[in-house]
Structure formats: C-alpha cells, structure tokens
Amino acid sequence: MKIRYSKTRLFSNLLLGSLFTLWGTVKWLEGSASYFGYFQLLLGILMVGNFFFERHNQYLKIENGFLTKHSLRKKSLKLEEVVQIKSFPGKIKIFTSEENLSINTGIIDEDSIKDLYPVLGSLKLHQKENPFLGWSQTNS
Incomplete structure (x- = not known):
C-alpha cells in the first residue's frame, strides 16, 4: 500500500520548479545570468526532479x-x-x-x-x- 503525497504539494513543487527553470534559462540565454540566475536554474531543475521522484515513489510504502x-x-x-x-x-x-x-x-x-x-x-x-x-x- 502506498501512502501518497497530497496533490497540492506535488504540483506546487512542479510549478515552482518550472518557473525557476524558465526564469534561469531566460537569463542564461540573454547572457545576463549571474550566479543568482544559475542558482535559480539549478534550483528549478532540482525541484522538477524532486516532483518526479516524489510522484513515482510517494511518501510511504x-x-x-x-x-x-x-x-x-x-x-x-x-x-x-x-x-x-x-x-x-x-x-x-x-x-x-x-x-x-x-x-x-x-x-x-x-x-x-x-x-x-x-x-x-x-x-x-x-x-x-x-x-x-x-x-x-x-x-x-
């Protein structure tokens, strides 16, 4: 039996991760990315990855x-x-x-x-x- 994460948690991580990734990518493509822009890109990729990990494994088994x-x-x-x-x-x-x-x-x-x-x-x-x-x- 799987004890699932709430849908709110999962999709807020996906939304925030996507926004961070998008913003970091835009800054990188503009060439105006600083360390903060790269950090946003990395954080966004990690949050989207966390969404897929949590959706696949869920919280408890x-x-x-x-x-x-x-x-x-x-x-x-x-x-x-x-x-x-x-x-x-x-x-x-x-x-x-x-x-x-x-x-x-x-x-x-x-x-x-x-x-x-x-x-x-x-x-x-x-x-x-x-x-x-x-x-x-x-x-x-």
Missing part, C-alpha cells in the same frame, strides 16, 4: 510488514518491532527499540491518511503506546 519512508535517505521499520507511537498535531512518531521514524501528516493525501490510521491502529501495542488503537475505516 507499507509492504511485507515494513513501513518505508521515501526521501533522500530511505528509511524502513519493521512494523512488528514497533514499541510506541506518539501522535502530535501534524506529526506521528513511530518508535522501535533501535530507531524512530517521523511522519509529517500535513503532506499526506487525505484518502491515504485514512488508509494509514487503521494500519497503525492494528499494531499490537498497549493502549497507552498506540493512540490509533481501535481505529477503523468507519472512524474516517
């Missing part, structure tokens, strides 16, 4: 008992090793005995977050350690 967060440094947790989950406004922190994973809920698509909560609620933890315990599709 839950597969074969692992929760994987896709970013520059991919991070995975085995769901059965989770010992505690903390929920904060706009953020979920998942802890194992060795590491933790932070999830920014503000950038997740609304339909995908409704898929994430039941998965987190199904983990066998004490009620004190799992604020999503008992969460089901009917809660969404």
